Amino acid sequence: MILKGAAQPGADLVRDVSLPALVIHRDALEHNIAWMQDFVTRSGAVLAPHGKTSMAPALFRRQLEQGAWGLTLATAVQTCTAYAGGVRRVLMANQLVGRANMALIADLQDDPAFEFYCMVDHPDNVAALGAFFAERGQRLNVMIEYGVVGGRCGCRTEDEVLALAQAIKAQPALALCGIEGYEGVIHGEHAVDGIRAFAASLVRLALQLQREGAFALDKPIITASGSAWYDLIAEGFEAEAASGRFLSVLRPGSYVVHDHGIYKEAQCCVLDRRSDLHEGLRPALEVWAHVQSLPEPGFAVIALGKRDVAYDAGLPMPLKRYREGVLPAVGDDVSACKVTAVMDQHAFMTVAPGTELRVGDIISFGTSHPCLTFDKWRTGCVVDEQFKVVEAIEITF
Missing domain, CATH: 2.40.37.20 (D-serine dehydratase-like domain)
Structure with a gap:
C-alpha cells in the first residue's frame, strides 16, 4: 500500500512525490535539535522533549543522539510506540489511569533497561496504581503534578501536594521521584509574572518535600516547560538553585520543527527576553x-x-x-x-x-x-x- 505523500530517498520533491506531502527541511531540523539541546544544557538542566509533537521514532532517535535525557510522552500507547522505536527512558507527563493502560506499562517494566515515570494528582489514582503494581510485583515511579486553577491536571494547592505525598508514602509499590508542572495554561496580560511565580512555587514545594524525606531519590526530578515559555522555566529553576538539589528536566516538543505561527511568535518573545540568544529556532x-x-x-x-x-x-x-x-x-x-x-x-x-x-x-x-x-x-x-x-x-x- 502506498501511503499519502510517501517518497523514496533520492526522489525529487517537485517532480516525483505525490502531493500533498509533509515536508521537513533537514538543515532547519538539525539546527533546531542542536539549538535546544545546547540551550537546555547551558541552563543546567536536561532535556526530555515531548514526543507527542511528532510521534516519529526517527526524530526521537535524532533528539536522543544529540543528548536528550529521555522522551516525554502523553499516553501509555505512545509510550509503547516509543519503546518499540528504541526509547528506554520515558517521562509520561500525564496520569496513568485504567487497568489496561497500567498493564501496558507493567509489561514494559519487565525490561530492566526501561525507566518510566508518570504523574499523579489524586488519592484515588494513587490507590489504584499502588494496588495494581503490587499485584504485578513491581514498583512504579510517580511524580506529583502541581497545576493551576482553571488549568489542566494537577493538585491545585500546596496543601494538596503535601497530602498526596503522604498517600504515596502509604503505597509500597509506588516511589515518589519528583514533582511536575505545566505552565502553558497560564495566559493573560501578566502571564510572564504568573509563570515565574509558578516556577518558584514548584521549586518551593520540591524543597519542602525533600526536607520531609518524601522522595525515593537522593536527587529528585523537578520538571515543567512546554514549547513557549521554556526560557522562563529554566531561569526560574536556576534562580531557585534547583539544579544543585534536583534533576531539572525541561520538556519542549514543538521546537523540533518549530512553525510559522504561534511558536514563531513565542520564539520572538524568547529572543526579546534573552539578549544572549542571537539566533533562534527555524x-x-x-x-x-x-x-x-x-x-x-x-x-x-x-x-x-x-x-x-x-x-x-x-x-x-x-x-x-x-x-x-x-x-x-x-x-x-x-x-x-x-x-x-x-x-x-x-x-x-x-x-x-x-x-x-x-x-x-x-x-x-x-x-x-x-x-x-x-x-x-x-x-x-x-x-x-x-x-x-x-x-x-x-x-x-
Missing part, C-alpha cells in the same frame, strides 16, 4: 500541495485540507511557488496570497494581485501548531537544500 515543517483549480479570477482552490494540515491555531500560510521542470526550483514568493478557509480536502486561497498561478503549480505552506499537522500523516519527507528526499520518516499516531 521553521522546518511545511506542507506542499498543488493548485487544483482556478475557477474565478483572484481565487484558487488548493489540494490541501483539514485532513492534511493544522487549522486550530491559524490557517496554513502560503510561502513559495514551484513548478515542475524549473530546476533548481528556487520558488516564487506567494506570501501575499491568503488561505481563507479549509475543507476536508480543499483550501480556498485568495490570489494576490500580480501573482500568476497555473493549475498544477506547487505551493509550500507554513503551519501553526505542528502537533496537529504531524498527526494527519503516516509518512513525512525529510529533504535537503535541493529538495531531494533524504529520508522518509514514519509517523506513528
Whole structure:
C-alpha cells in the first residue's frame, strides 16, 4: 500500500512525490535539535522533549543522539510506540489511569533497561496504581503534578501536594521521584509574572518535600516547560538553585520543527527576553500541495485540507511557488496570497494581485501548531537544500 505523500530517498520533491506531502527541511531540523539541546544544557538542566509533537521514532532517535535525557510522552500507547522505536527512558507527563493502560506499562517494566515515570494528582489514582503494581510485583515511579486553577491536571494547592505525598508514602509499590508542572495554561496580560511565580512555587514545594524525606531519590526530578515559555522555566529553576538539589528536566516538543505561527511568535518573545540568544529556532515543517483549480479570477482552490494540515491555531500560510521542470526550483514568493478557509480536502486561497498561478503549480505552506499537522500523516519527507528526499520518516499516531 502506498501511503499519502510517501517518497523514496533520492526522489525529487517537485517532480516525483505525490502531493500533498509533509515536508521537513533537514538543515532547519538539525539546527533546531542542536539549538535546544545546547540551550537546555547551558541552563543546567536536561532535556526530555515531548514526543507527542511528532510521534516519529526517527526524530526521537535524532533528539536522543544529540543528548536528550529521555522522551516525554502523553499516553501509555505512545509510550509503547516509543519503546518499540528504541526509547528506554520515558517521562509520561500525564496520569496513568485504567487497568489496561497500567498493564501496558507493567509489561514494559519487565525490561530492566526501561525507566518510566508518570504523574499523579489524586488519592484515588494513587490507590489504584499502588494496588495494581503490587499485584504485578513491581514498583512504579510517580511524580506529583502541581497545576493551576482553571488549568489542566494537577493538585491545585500546596496543601494538596503535601497530602498526596503522604498517600504515596502509604503505597509500597509506588516511589515518589519528583514533582511536575505545566505552565502553558497560564495566559493573560501578566502571564510572564504568573509563570515565574509558578516556577518558584514548584521549586518551593520540591524543597519542602525533600526536607520531609518524601522522595525515593537522593536527587529528585523537578520538571515543567512546554514549547513557549521554556526560557522562563529554566531561569526560574536556576534562580531557585534547583539544579544543585534536583534533576531539572525541561520538556519542549514543538521546537523540533518549530512553525510559522504561534511558536514563531513565542520564539520572538524568547529572543526579546534573552539578549544572549542571537539566533533562534527555524521553521522546518511545511506542507506542499498543488493548485487544483482556478475557477474565478483572484481565487484558487488548493489540494490541501483539514485532513492534511493544522487549522486550530491559524490557517496554513502560503510561502513559495514551484513548478515542475524549473530546476533548481528556487520558488516564487506567494506570501501575499491568503488561505481563507479549509475543507476536508480543499483550501480556498485568495490570489494576490500580480501573482500568476497555473493549475498544477506547487505551493509550500507554513503551519501553526505542528502537533496537529504531524498527526494527519503516516509518512513525512525529510529533504535537503535541493529538495531531494533524504529520508522518509514514519509517523506513528
